Amino acid sequence: MKPSAALNSPSEDPSVDEAPLLHVDLDAFFASVEILDDPTLLGKPVAVGGPASRGVVASASYEARRFGVRSAMPTVVARRLCPNLIVLPGRFDRYEDYSRQFHHVIRDLTPDFEPLGLDEVFADLRSLRLLNVRPIAAAQALRHRINNELGLECGVGLGRNKLFAKLASKKSKPRVVQGNLVDGAGVVWVSPELEVQWLNELPVRALWGVGPATAAKLEKLGLPWVRDLVQIDEKTLASHVGPSLAATLWAFAHGEDNREVVVDRPVKSIGHEQTFLRSLQGMDELVVAARAHSAVVARALRGQGRVARTISIVVRFDDFTGVTRSQTLSFGIDDEFAITVIAEALLASIELAHSVRLLGVHASSFIERSENQMQLTFGFEATSPNARERAQLVSRERQISYEALRDAVDDVRDKFGRASVGTASELRESGMEIETQRGRHAFGPEVSP
DNA sequence: TCTGGGGTCCTAGGACCC
DNA sequence: TCTGGGGTCCTAGGACCC
Numbered sequence: 484m485k486p487s488a489a490l491n492s493p494s495e496d497p498s499v500d501e502a503p504l505l506h507v508d509l510d511a512f513f514a515s516v517e518i519l520d521d522p523t524l525l526g527k528p529v530a531v532g533g534p535a536s537r538g539v540v541a542s543a544s545y546e547a548r549r550f551g552v553r554s555a556m557p558t559v560v561a562r563r564l565c566p567n568l569i570v571l572p573g574r575f576d577r578y579e580d581y582s583r584q585f586h587h588v589i590r591d592l593t594p595d596f597e598p599l600g601l602d603e604v605f606a607d608l609r610s611l612r613l614l615n616v617r618p619i620a621a622a623q624a625l626r627h628r629i630n631n632e633l634g635l636e637c638g639v640g641l642g643r644n645k646l647f648a649k650l651a652s653k654k655s656k657p658r659v660v661q662g663n664l665v666d667g668a669g670v671v672w673v674s675p676e677l678e679v680q681w682l683n684e685l686p687v688r689a690l691w692g693v694g695p696a697t698a699a700k701l702e703k704l705g706l707p708w709v710r711d712l713v714q715i716d717e718k719t720l721a722s723h724v725g726p727s728l729a730a731t732l733w734a735f736a737h738g739e740d741n742r743e744v745v746v747d748r749p750v751k752s753i754g755h756e757q758t759f760l761r762s763l764q765g766m767d768e769l770v771v772a773a774r775a776h777s778a779v780v781a782r783a784l785r786g787q788g789r790v791a792r793t794i795s796i797v798v799r800f801d802d803f804t805g806v807t808r809s810q811t812l813s814f815g816i817d818d819e820f821a822i823t824v825i826a827e828a829l830l831a832s833i834e835l836a837h838s839v840r841l842l843g844v845h846a847s848s849f850i851e852r853s854e855n856q857m858q859l860t861f862g863f864e865a866t867s868p869n870a871r872e873r874a875q876l877v878s879r880e881r882q883i884s885y886e887a888l889r890d891a892v893d894d895v896r897d898k899f900g901r902a903s904v905g906t907a908s909e910l911r912e913s914g915m916e917i918e919t920q921r922g923r924h925a926f927g928p929e930v931s932p
Numbered sequence: 933t934c935t936g937g938g939g940t941c942c943t944a945g946g947a948c949c950c
Numbered sequence: 951t952c953t954g955g956g957g958t959c960c961t962a963g964g965a966c967c968c
Contacts, residue, residue: 512968532936539936541968554968560933575938600938600968692941694966727942728965748940756937793960803935807962843937848960 496617499608502641502672504744505622506648509585509629510636510657512602513542516581517571519634528565531573532558537758537840541573545657581633588628592621597744605645607744622670641672646740648673649691650681678738685709690735697724712736750787754795755779756843762801764838766830769798773826774819776844781819784846790815790855791846794825798833799841806833811848815855822846 509515513531518524528547532540538558550565562568582601589596589604596606608618622639629637640651651671673681687709688698700723706712712720713736721729734740755776763769773796784791794816795809808829816822826844 537934537936539934541936555935557934558936560935563933573936603968692966696965725943750939751941752939754938758936795961805963809961811960841936845939 496619497641497672497674499612499616499618501675502618502643503607503609504642504644504648505606505608505618506640506642506645506652507589507604507606507625507629508638508640508652508656509602510638511542511544511548512581512635513573513578514544514547514571515542515635516578517574518544520577524569527569528552528567529569529571530558530561531571532561533572533758534760535559535562535570536760538570540570581635584633585629585635588625588632591628592616592625595744595746597746597748605648605744619670619672626669639670641670643673643675643678643738644740645742645744646691646735646738647678647681650685650689682736682738683708683710687712687732690732692728692731692735697728700724709736750789751849752845752847753780753783753787753789753791754843754845755783756797756841756845758799758841759839762838762840763842766835769830769835769839769842770827772842773830773844774823776842777822777826778819780844780846781817781822784817788852789846789849790817790852791849792816793846793848794822794829795843795845795847796826796829796833797841797843797845798830798839800837801840802837803840804837805841808832815848815850815852 514529517529517531524544526546527544528550529544530540530547530552531542532538535558540552540554540556540558540561542554543552543561547561547565547568550568552561552565552568558570562570578601582598585602586596586598586604589606593606593608593611595608595610596604598604608616608621611621618641622641626637626639629635636657638652638655638657640648640653640655642648642651651673655668655671686698686707687693687701688695690709693701701707701712704715704723706715712732717729717733720733723729724732757772757776759772763772792813792815793809793811795807797805797807799805810825810829812825816825822844
């Protein structure tokens with residue numbers, strides 16, 4: 484266990500009101516889990532990531548980072564920097580196991596925490612006021628437990644809000660200096676006196692919400708530093724980056740961040756996408772992939788007990804341009820056949836100028852099962868769809884009655900068993916049509932009243 | 933150097949309703 | 951004949967985060 488001390492070494496531990504927000508960030512999470520599961524990897528440059536042909540690094544051990552290997556770096560580049568790099572494909576079920584244990588440890592401190600991905604959490608310590616919990620002591624205890632029980636290292640940041648807590652945990656991290664591993668402080672608290680000083684030293688890129696595009700924009704405006712943002716008024720900023728981001732950045736630059744710790748953030752979309760080793764050519768190959776993706780999404784939906792009204796597909800071409808298409812239904816769905824039918828229809832609306840390196844299928848606009856009205860399949864009046872819908876329907880060949888789809892799927896399953904289910908193409912050819920968002924109309928021959 | 937996969941949120945425009 | 955505004959929903963694209 485590495486020594487834990489606050490960088491600013493306060494003689495006194497602040498109160499939870501002085502340091503209400505805590506941020507924990509596990510070190511090199513995926514790579515560390517791989518090393519725990521295979522100790523022969525210890526001390527070696529390890530990365531978790533995609534294949535050299537088309538992958539990127541998701542996580543790199545500190546030994547790998549010494550060579551300059553970083554997250555989001557193309558695997559080929561990482562290999563060039565570090566020829567002995569051990570690249571592992573990633574076992575996300577395993578990482579989720581560890582993540583659950585991580586959250587369990589946090590929950591023992593407080594239930595008021597918010598995960599970000601698998602390896603980070605924010606926690607609001609204010610509810611611990613009456614227990615006389617001291618933030619730095621609590622953070623150190625957290626590090627010990629995570630190290631003892633999970634075998635993982637982490638950095639903990641404390642601050643007045645999410646902005647500073649996160650900046651602090653970053654500063655707490657072990658860093659590689661001149662090729663050597665240097666211990667970070669482990670726990671860092673940004674006391675109010677340090678806040679302005681910290682912000683003044685920071686490039687805008689270090690702020691949450693500023694990525695490469697916004698950083699370039701701000702640079703062009705002559706605002707490469709956080710301290711520069713204080714000089715500009717919010718309206719001017721908004722004219723360049725939009726009102727929402729402008730308000731956020733302007734507040735950050737003044738040390739303010741009103742984002743709260745949200746304990747149960749509801750999931751808003753579920754999707755699955757894949758970059759192919761060899762780009763797909765032609766609709767037939769895409770349809771096969773879309774079916775597989777739809778099945779994955781459907782399983783996930785059912786696993787979480789959700790039904791989705793919107794199905795989207797994402798296509799990325801070889802030239803890295805991309806398109807998305809989506810369709811919102813008036814009812815929710817959760818099975819692979821319904822999703823496949825829609826995904827295929829959306830696919831059919833895309834012009835394939837290049838071969839396709841990535842395909843994704845997503846489901847969103849979740850509704851409660853109890854609100855999902857899908858029973859009136861037969862006997863509805865055949866109102867004429869409006870012009871826009873009709874155009875959509877024609878162009879995308881979709882219009883299905885949900886129950887008809889369901890019934891057909893059940894029939895297929897009954898007849899052939901689960902493993903040999905029919906295809907969406909077959910369902911479509913059977914004459915059914917998809918229903919769209921506003922009302923139910925137009926039906927295939929088999930389901931017409 | 934050549935770009936993953938899981939997500940979230942924002943913006944802008946069009947359709948539609950009142 | 952010319953002309954409204956606000957609110958909601960949907961779609962497409964983009965940026966960002968881990």
